[in-house]
Amino acid sequence: MFENLTTAHLADACVRAGVPVRCASVPPVVPGWRAAGRALPCVHVGSVDVFLEAYEAAGPGDVLVVDNGGRSDEACVGDLAVLEARGAGLSGVVIWGLHRDSADIRAIGLPVFSLGALPTGPQRLDPRPADGGLVLAAVAGFDVTRGDAVLADDDGVVVVPFDRAGELTVLAAAIRDTERQQADLVHAGTTLRDQLRFADYLARRRTEPDLTFRAHLRSIGGAIEE
Secondary structure: OOOOOOHHHHHHHHHHHOOOOEEEOOOEOOOOOOEEEEEEEEEOOOOOHHHHHHHHOOOOOOEEEEEOOOOOOOEEEOHHHHHHHHHOOOOEEEEEOEEOOHHHHHHHOOOEEOOOEOOOOOOOOOOOOOOOOOOEEEEOOEEEEOOEEEEEEOOEEEEEEHHHHHHHHHHHHHHHHHHHHHHHHHHHOOOHHHHOOHHHHHHHHHHOOOOOHHHHHHHHOOOOOO
């Protein structure tokens, strides 16, 4: 899923398709790691049992999305949870919170994305949500469910509706290819301003003050902003 695409390409595809952009700045533990797959959401309330229960229902390549409320006072995922995720066939773990056991996680090799690291684990055990904590995860102010797909890389995480992943992949690939062509032309000596006919845009804007650069780009097939 989303092979050879970045989160930036996918986010731009969402803009073009009119799909709400759901993204979060959650970096990988190891630069260069990436994960893509169906979302496997869970809410952490102080115990790893929610992860183990989530793995029971996991499909190959799923991405565990852990909602720990963005807390900075505890690490909710450690090496054993990640090792078990690898054994369950997941493609990665995204944590809206912190992790620990960084060296062991690097050695395990399963891509993990989190807000940072902290040595201490949870010192609490809160009640589970009424739905059991396996239906919905809140990340950066938006919801993630089993009806979503996840792409995570060095820039963070993007979440899209699973049933629109194919459509968005096609759009994202077109945007990627256009931008690569533009970059090749810049390297060859043709400025981006010339490629995007920026002088024409400035001239049109004098008589069409409401003309946006994005509308101009769409009219000429550019893809620098989406």
